Amino acid sequence: MKAKVIGVKGDSGKQIELPELFSALPREDLVARAFWVLSSHGRQPYGRDPMAGMKTSAETYNPPTGRGVARVPRVKGGGQRSGQAAGIASVVKGRLPHPPKAEKVIYRKINKKERHLALANAIAFTKNHEAVVKRGHRVGRLELPLVVSDEVETIPKTSELRSFLAKVGLEEELTRLYRGIKRASGKPRQRGRAYKTRVGPLIVIANDRGVGKAVSTIPGAEVVPAESLSVLQLAPGGVPGRLTLWTESAIEIVRSMEKEVEPRIAT
Numbered sequence: 401m402k403a404k405v406i407g408v409k410g411d412s413g414k415q416i417e418l419p420e421l422f423s424a425l426p427r428e429d430l431v432a433r434a435f436w437v438l439s440s441h442g443r444q445p446y447g448r449d450p451m452a453g454m455k456t457s458a459e460t461y462n463p464p465t466g467r468g469v470a471r472v473p474r475v476k477g478g479g480q481r482s483g484q485a486a487g488i489a490s491v492v493k494g495r496l497p498h499p500p501k502a503e504k505v506i507y508r509k510i511n512k513k514e515r516h517l518a519l520a521n522a523i524a525f526t527k528n529h530e531a532v533v534k535r536g537h538r539v540g541r542l543e544l545p546l547v548v549s550d551e552v553e554t555i556p557k558t559s560e561l562r563s564f565l566a567k568v569g570l571e572e573e574l575t576r577l578y579r580g581i582k583r584a585s586g587k588p589r590q591r592g593r594a595y596k597t598r599v600g601p602l603i604v605i606a607n608d609r610g611v612g613k614a615v616s617t618i619p620g621a622e623v624v625p626a627e628s629l630s631v632l633q634l635a636p637g638g639v640p641g642r643l644t645l646w647t648e649s650a651i652e653i654v655r656s657m658e659k660e661v662e663p664r665i666a667t
Contacts, residue, residue: 401417401418401422402416402418403418403543403545403547404416404543404547405547405548405549405648406546406547406548407549407551408549408551408564409567410564410567413549416547416648416651418527418545419651419654419655419658420658421520421523421524421654421655422523422524422526422527422545424520424521424523425524426521426525426528426640427518427521428639428640430517430521431518431521431522431631431634431635432639433510434510434515434518434519434631435518435631435632435637436508437508437515438510438630438631439632440506440507440508441508443506443507444506445502445503445506446502447499447500447501447504448496448500452495453487453489453494453495454487454495456473456475456486456487457475457476458473458474458475458485458488459474459476460473460474461474470485472491473485473488474486515631519629519630519631521640522631522634522635522640523629523634525634525635525640526544526634526641526642526646527544528544528641529544532544532641532642532643534641535641535642535643536599537601537643538570538572538573538575538576539570539573539643540569542569542570545644546643546645546646547645547646547648547651548646549647550647550649552603552611553605553608553609553611553647554609554610555610555611556610556613556614557614558614558615558616561615562574565601568645570643573601574618576598577598577619577621578619580597580619580620581597581619582595582596582597583595584596598620599620599636600618600619600620600622600643601620601621601642601644602621602623602634602643602645603615603621603622603644603645603647604625604626604644604645604646604650605624606625606626606647606650606652606653607625607649608623608625611623625650626649626650629654
C-alpha cells in the first residue's frame, strides 16, 4: 500500500510505501484496553487519613438501651461537644463510610505482545477514514493516512503551520478546534483546568526542529516523536482513529518497529 507525500507548499509529490503496520486487523476493544491500562501508569495513589473522623472519645452507652436516645457512640465528658454523636458514618463530623484508600493498587499491567498489537491497531486506524470521521475530525475527502515531507519538522511559527494545514485540506478542522474552546466553571477553574479543548491532529515526527513550539498554541494539536509513540496519543479516551500526520522519517521509524510489533495483517 502506498501513500502520497505532501510537501510544505501543500502539493503532492512522490509516493511512499507504507509499513505493514498500517494493514493490521482493526480491534477497537484491544486499543481501548491498552489505553486504560497505560493511562493508569500516570496516576498517583490517593486516600483519606485512616483515622479521619475517628479521633474522638465517643463510646456507646453500656447498656445501650433505656435512655430514650439513639444507640450511637456519643462524646464523653463535659462541654459543648459532649453527648453528640461521633466516630461513625452519617453523623456530623463523622467518618466517611467507604473512603478512598491510599493502599489501593492503581497501577495495571498488560502483556508486552498485547501492548504491541494494540499499538499496531491504533496505527492502522489512522488510515481508516470512517474511524477518523467518527471521532469528529473534519477531513472531507482526504486520502488517509496523511504523509508529509520532513520539512514540516522545521516549521517554526504557528501561523506558518496553520497555513500549511489549510493547504493540506484541514482548514475546517482548524475552525472546529478554535470554536471548540470552552471555559470551565467551578472547581476545574480553581485547579488550573480553566479551558476545555477538543482533540486535534497529531503530528508524528522523527526530530523536533521547531514544529513542537509551533504546535503548542494550536488547541488540541500535539507533536510526538515516532520512537515514543503510544496508544495514549493515537487513541485518546480509548477511541481509535485520531487524525494523524506522519513525516517521511517517522514512517521509516515505524517500519523498523515491525519486528517487535508482529501485527496480524489484514487479508
